[in-house]
Amino acid sequence: MKLNNRISFNFLLINLFILCGISIFIGVVEGSVFINLLDMNSTQKSIILLYRLPRTLEALFIGASLGLSGSVLQIVLKNPLADGFTTGVASSAAFGAVLTICFGFSYFFIPISAVIFGVLGIFAVIFATKDTKDYTTLILAGIVLNIIATSFIGFFKYFFEESIGGIVFWLMGGFYNVSYQKVFVVLTVFVIFLSVFFRLSAVLDVFTFDTLTSSSMGINISFVKNITYTLSAVLVAVSVSFSGIIPFVGLIVPHISRAVCGYRSKQNLIVSSLFGGILAVWADILSRTLMPTSEELPIGILTSIIGGLFFFYLLVKRKKAMWYV
Amino acid sequence: MRLMRLAVVFLIIVLCFFNISYAFDRVVILAPDSSDIFLKLGLESKVVGITRHVHLFKNAKRVGTHLKPNIEIIKSLKPDLIVVKRKKDIDVRMFGNTKIYTYNPQTLDGILEQIENISKMFKKDRDAEKLISKLKQKLQLLKPLKKHPKVVFEVMQTPYIAAGRKSIVNDIIKKAGGINIINSNRYFVRISNEKIALLKPDVYVYEVGPMNKNPSAPNTRALFKNLKMKIIKVDESKFLRSSTVSFDSVVYLNKIFKEVSKNGR
Amino acid sequence: MCSIRIDNLFIKRGNFKLKCEHLFINKGEKVAVLGENGSGKTTFLLAVSGNVENFEGKIELFDKAILSYKEKERAKLISFLPQFGDILFNNTVFDVVLLGRYGQNNGIFRKDDFNKTEKMLSDFDLMKFKNRGFHELSGGEKRRVFLAKTMNQEAVIDILDEPFANMDIKYSLYMLEIMQKMKKTTIASLHDINIAMVFFDRLIVFKKGEIIFDGPKSSITKEVVDEAYEVSCRILDNRFMFF
Numbered sequence: 014m015k016l017n018n019r020i021s022f023n024f025l026l027i028n029l030f031i032l033c034g035i036s037i038f039i040g041v042v043e044g045s046v047f048i049n050l051l052d053m054n055s056t057q058k059s060i061i062l063l064y065r066l067p068r069t070l071e072a073l074f075i076g077a078s079l080g081l082s083g084s085v086l087q088i089v090l091k092n093p094l095a096d097g098f099t100t101g102v103a104s105s106a107a108f109g110a111v112l113t114i115c116f117g118f119s120y121f122f123i124p125i126s127a128v129i130f131g132v133l134g135i136f137a138v139i140f141a142t143k144d145t146k147d148y149t150t151l152i153l154a155g156i157v158l159n160i161i162a163t164s165f166i167g168f169f170k171y172f173f174e175e176s177i178g179g180i181v182f183w184l185m186g187g188f189y190n191v192s193y194q195k196v197f198v199v200l201t202v203f204v205i206f207l208s209v210f211f212r213l214s215a216v217l218d219v220f221t222f223d224t225l226t227s228s229s230m231g232i233n234i235s236f237v238k239n240i241t242y243t244l245s246a247v248l249v250a251v252s253v254s255f256s257g258i259i260p261f262v263g264l265i266v267p268h269i270s271r272a273v274c275g276y277r278s279k280q281n282l283i284v285s286s287l288f289g290g291i292l293a294v295w296a297d298i299l300s301r302t303l304m305p306t307s308e309e310l311p312i313g314i315l316t317s318i319i320g321g322l323f324f325f326y327l328l329v330k331r332k333k334a335m336w337y338v
Numbered sequence: 339m340r341l342m343r344l345a346v347v348f349l350i351i352v353l354c355f356f357n358i359s360y361a362f363d364r365v366v367i368l369a370p371d372s373s374d375i376f377l378k379l380g381l382e383s384k385v386v387g388i389t390r391h392v393h394l395f396k397n398a399k400r401v402g403t404h405l406k407p408n409i410e411i412i413k414s415l416k417p418d419l420i421v422v423k424r425k426k427d428i429d430v431r432m433f434g435n436t437k438i439y440t441y442n443p444q445t446l447d448g449i450l451e452q453i454e455n456i457s458k459m460f461k462k463d464r465d466a467e468k469l470i471s472k473l474k475q476k477l478q479l480l481k482p483l484k485k486h487p488k489v490v491f492e493v494m495q496t497p498y499i500a501a502g503r504k505s506i507v508n509d510i511i512k513k514a515g516g517i518n519i520i521n522s523n524r525y526f527v528r529i530s531n532e533k534i535a536l537l538k539p540d541v542y543v544y545e546v547g548p549m550n551k552n553p554s555a556p557n558t559r560a561l562f563k564n565l566k567m568k569i570i571k572v573d574e575s576k577f578l579r580s581s582t583v584s585f586d587s588v589v590y591l592n593k594i595f596k597e598v599s600k601n602g603r
Numbered sequence: 604m605c606s607i608r609i610d611n612l613f614i615k616r617g618n619f620k621l622k623c624e625h626l627f628i629n630k631g632e633k634v635a636v637l638g639e640n641g642s643g644k645t646t647f648l649l650a651v652s653g654n655v656e657n658f659e660g661k662i663e664l665f666d667k668a669i670l671s672y673k674e675k676e677r678a679k680l681i682s683f684l685p686q687f688g689d690i691l692f693n694n695t696v697f698d699v700v701l702l703g704r705y706g707q708n709n710g711i712f713r714k715d716d717f718n719k720t721e722k723m724l725s726d727f728d729l730m731k732f733k734n735r736g737f738h739e740l741s742g743g744e745k746r747r748v749f750l751a752k753t754m755n756q757e758a759v760i761d762i763l764d765e766p767f768a769n770m771d772i773k774y775s776l777y778m779l780e781i782m783q784k785m786k787k788t789t790i791a792s793l794h795d796i797n798i799a800m801v802f803f804d805r806l807i808v809f810k811k812g813e814i815i816f817d818g819p820k821s822s823i824t825k826e827v828v829d830e831a832y833e834v835s836c837r838i839l840d841n842r843f844m845f846f
Contacts, residue, residue: 045532046536056535056536056538059535059560059561059563059564060532060536063560064535064560088691114551116551118551119554121554173548174403175547178494178497178549179496182496183496187496190495191560215702215709215710218694218698221690221691222688222691222702223685223688223689225683225685226684226685226689226749228674229652229653229654229677229681229682230678230702231674231675231677231705232705271692275695276692276693276694276695276698277694301530306528307530307532308530309497309528311497
């Protein structure tokens with residue numbers, strides 16, 4: 014079911030938007046306590062409006078950002094396994110967050126420190142690979158960064174053993190301490206990056222050709238590589254800084270999107286974002302409702318399970334539509 | 339036969355005597371909560387090893403943390419008593435002749451009992467009596483409440499964890515005249531914020547300490563913003579540690595509960 | 604007017620050296636680059652298409668150093684088909700050929716671009732594959748798609764490295780006829796000297812990194828061909844027979 018013409022793409026888009034709307038609605042209605050929307054007291058109203066709605070929206074936009082960045086990274090690194098984690102950015106951002114948790118700064122500083130360390134990680138990778146035109150080197154540098162950052166996190170987990178609950182939970186991802194300010198920041202970041210990547214979509218398409226072909230088609234390979242890599246990595250760092258590590262969304266969503274709507278970047282960027290958002294919202298709904306004792310599950314566990322199973326299905330059934338190398 | 343029985347009785351008496359007469363001399367404390375009792379009983383000089391975060395004993399060596407004690411250092415200290423929170427905290431086989439004593443009371447009565455037991459091991463019964471009566475006195479000064487406030491105790495903001503029925507905090511709240519709204523029979527309970535909001539506690543206690551390094555004030559959080567409840571910030575060491583300080587915490591909470599119930603919330 | 608001008612070019616890649624003292628390629632010329640494997644054809648084509656960064660001497664494209672062009676400007680002047688062209692995803696044939704026009708319009712494709720792509724597809728007899736995935740095609744068909752993409756770039760000069768590799772003779776001739784009609788400057792490396800004899804004007808023969816022949820096809824001799832391929836050939840009806 015590859016959709017090539019415009020009409021069927023629009024049809025897909027409409028369906029995805031409807032699905033998106035339904036997911037948000039369910040995200041607001043479902044929770045650890047039952048609330049009858051038609052008959053609410055003030056506490057219940059505040060649960061819906063001040064907690065569940067912003068939380069669901071944050072999940073939507075973070076998931077969309079992760080899907081978007083994965084979609085771009087897989088093209089830039091020319092690798093089906095590329096996402097925020099193979100680039101090491103997620104882990105170094107997480108390390109930044111762990112530092113602030115361990116040293117007891119307030120929650121306000123976690124995103125800031127995470128973004129700073131994420132960007133430092135990006136620079137480290139770019140600096141280490143600045144003389145090569147090889148994409149595998151970028152991935153290798155990312156994996157090394159990932160290992161180093163994870164080890165540092167391990168050290169802090171070991172040393173600050175009282176904070177371990179908080180650290181581990183944060184590392185497994187989730188949407189806590191929500192507020193509309195956060196939603197606004199995440200939405201703004203997402204919209205800015207989406208429009209930038211949207212402008213670059215033709216460049217990304219050309220980039221999928223081999224190096225010689227694409228450079229003679231009129232793009233500056235190393236410039237495009239550096240700029241798109243940096244931008245998508247920054248997007249990952251921002252997402253991680255708000256929600257902790259949510260694995261698999263950035264990896265799996267682009268594959269789903271390509272299997273459904275073909276390979277034009279312009280369409281893929283939008284569909285990846287939508288799928289990413291929907292996946293994250295559903296993972297969040299499940300994380301809030303799955304446990305009978307009304308405790309929350311870290312969302313990373315759920316995205317890994319949902320994403321992993323679906324990915325497995327795709328690998329077995331629809332391998333051809335996903336990746337051709 | 340009669341002689342035999344006499345001999346056995348005699349033997350038992352002698353054995354008991356020896357047992358009682360033996361006072362421990364070198365203690366390693368791996369249960370940080372118990373260290374305050376050792377101090378109050380005047381056993382400062384007996385403590386040779388202590389975990390990283392306890393700073394009460396100047397002459398004691400650091401032996402790691404209570405989760406990861408350093409066996410080599412502990413062995414080198416040649417202790418005759420090791421105080422642990424749980425038996426599995428330490429590899430007992432490594433310390434064949436050393437007495438391993440478990441200290442993990444989660445009620446105020448339990449703490450008093452522990453004081454008595456520890457004092458016996460060091461023949462400090464007098465000091466123990468004094469200490470116990472002093473602590474009991476504190477409880478007698480508590481003011482009775484007409485209305486018992488509903489209380490929730492936040493252990494950790496993210497992930498959200500509240501104190502359950504098994505925790506010392508539960509007994510502190512109970513003795514101070516409040517009702518812990520979490521009725522799960524565990525130490526720590528993971529629960530959703532939404533549930534807390536709907537249970538509408540009268541008093542919201544949140545702790546600050548290693549487990550909850552820098553929580554945001556509850557009245558700034560989306561779900562709790564509109565709740566009318568008394569918010570109290572307390573020190574982790576005073577509430578989540580089972581020690582003599584727990585008794586002061588009861589007094590402290592009781593005062594606040596009294597005010598709350600007076601204001602008719 | 605010189606399209607491409609080379610002075611004292613020297614390129615070293617590992618153990619391989621390529622030398623070229625003077626060479627001009629004029630507008631509208633159809634140049635075939637010949638030589639055995641490893642003789643320097645590909646390196647030469649990479650150099651004149653601006654894909655070699657370290658070299659001594661001068662390569663000028665329309666009187667300006669070739670490396671001074673920005674990729675976008677260069678793409679309007681030179682369209683290069685590398686020996687092993689590939690694409691990451693299973694894009695449709697239409698999309699692959701359409702993307703060839705990126706250099707012309709910065710990736711904002713309009714009606715005109717779609718029409719030209721359709722025309723290119725029908726010219727190359729690819730309409731039946733229009734909506735097929737690129738990777739579902741055979742090697743020769745893929746080559747045809749890439750050739751169409753390269754042509755669709757509408758650059759002034761086409762530089763083609765082994766354009767007919769894996770392509771059967773029917774379509775090779777078909778492609779050659781289309782290229783002949785287009786009357787563009789073309790530089791192509793070829794394996795088959797007889798194709799060069801019919802469809803190209805000028806031959807450049809490489810041997811171990813040096814040019815051993817450069818001139819109109821009418822002046823090539825049996826001795827040059829024998830030296831280039833290290834075989835002994837016969838001339839029959841203006842064609843070279845090797846066995």
